[in-house]
Every structure is written in C-alpha cells, then in structure tokens.
Amino acid sequence: MVTTRQKRRLEAQRKIIQHFEEKIPYFTDIFDERTFYISFACLVVVCIIAAIVLSVCCKVTIRDADEIARQKEKRKRLKQQKLAEKIIRKKLEKASMEQNADMKKIKHLKALLDKLEKEKQLNDSEFEFEKEF
Numbered sequence: 001m002v003t004t005r006q007k008r009r010l011e012a013q014r015k016i017i018q019h020f021e022e023k024i025p026y027f028t029d030i031f032d033e034r035t036f037y038i039s040f041a042c043l044v045v046v047c048i049i050a051a052i053v054l055s056v057c058c059k060v061t062i063r064d065a066d067e068i069a070r071q072k073e074k075r076k077r078l079k080q081q082k083l084a085e086k087i088i089r090k091k092l093e094k095a096s097m098e099q100n101a102d103m104k105k106i107k108h109l110k111a112l113l114d115k116l117e118k119e120k121q122l123n124d125s126e127f128e129f130e131k132e133f
Contacts, residue, residue, distance in 0.1 A: 074123065077123065078120075078123065081116055081119060081120055081123075084112075084116060085113065085116050088109055088112050088113055088116070089113070091109055092106065092109040092110065092113070095109065
C-alpha cells in the first residue's frame with residue numbers, strides 16, 4: 001500500500017527526472033552516423049597521442065598484467081623465504097646453545113637453511129632471466 005507521502009516523493013522524483021531529461025540532449029540530437037565516426041576517430045587519435053607523450057615525457061610504461069602478477073608473487077615468495085630463514089636461524093641458535101643438543105635436529109635445520117639458500121638463488125636467476133627479455 002502506497003501512502004500519500006510516498007506518492008509525493010515519487011512525483012517529486014519524476015519531476016526531477018523529467019527536468020534533467022529535457023535539459024540533456026539525446027544522442028541522436030548530437031550525432032548522426034558520420035559525425036559519430038569522425039568523433040570516435042578523433043578520440044582514438046587523441047588517446048594514441050596522449051599515450052606516446054606520456055611514455056616519452058613522463059616515462060610511463062604499459063605493462064602486461066601477467067608480468068605484474070609474477071612480480072607480486074615473487075615479492076610474496078621472497079618475504080616468506082626471509083621469514084622462514086629468520087625462524088630457522090633462531091631455532092638453530094637455540095638448538096646450538098643447548099647443552100644436550102640433538103645433532104640430528106641441528107643437521108635438519110642446516111639442511112633447511114641450505115634448501116632456502118638454493119631456492120633464493122634459483123629465484124634470483126629466474127628474475128635475471130626475465131629481465132633480459
């Protein structure tokens with residue numbers, strides 16, 4: 001059920017819409033087929049010129065979204081590796097300080113550190129390879 005207040009509100013909204021509809025010209029009032037194509041061609045030319053000017057003067061580059069995702073993934077991987085290395089080093093120091101240290105545990109931690117180091121070198125070489133292309 002619609003109350004009188006809601007009816008007045010709807011009527012006011014309709015009047016506002018009609019007012020703006022009268023003021024704004026229709027697409028067909030502005031363009032015919034020929035002028036639309038001319039305007040679109042001008043827009044394309046202006047965009048191309050703007051891209052060239054921005055790339056030359058402001059050093060703006062257009063990058064592939066895959067490249068951005070790879071770099072983001074690499075930063076995430078490096079952050080995880082640093083965190084893992086920090087944790088392993090702390091555990092290794094703690095295990096080395098203990099008098100009755102388990103040599104098996106220390107060897108395992110050293111092996112993990114070596115594995116992280118190899119992964120880091122692999123990631124660096126992968127990054128250098130991507131830079132060349």
